[in-house]
Amino acid sequence: MIAMLKCYECAENGANEEAVAVCITCGMGLCMEHAIRYDLSIWEGGYPAPVKILKKGLPRFLCSYCRDTIIPGACE
Numbered sequence: 001m002i003a004m005l006k007c008y009e010c011a012e013n014g015a016n017e018e019a020v021a022v023c024i025t026c027g028m029g030l031c032m033e034h035a036i037r038y039d040l041s042i043w044e045g046g047y048p049a050p051v052k053i054l055k056k057g058l059p060r061f062l063c064s065y066c067r068d069t070i071i072p073g074a075c076e
């Protein structure tokens with residue numbers, strides 16, 4: 001029995017939002033509001049992220065924590 005994945009960031013705020021994506025680096029469940037999608041071109045710049053374990057064509061989603069950690073200067 002697999003439970004429905006919930007957004008971790010919403011859960012931290014006491015909300016109960018269904019996850020629509022998963023962070024590629026930490027596996028955190030993310031809702032539409034919290035999932036951060038990056039275009040493939042960004043990942044082709046040689047960032048030392050573990051994206052190479054993923055097959056080509058998959059969407060890349062990050063949580064805000066990993067976004068701030070992996071992508072320098074990407075903070076809003």
Ligand SMILES: [Zn+2]
Pocket residue numbers: 007008009010011017030031032033034
């Ligand atoms: Zn959320």
Ligand SMILES: [Zn+2]
Pocket residue numbers: 023024025026027028062063064065066067
């Ligand atoms: Zn993450």
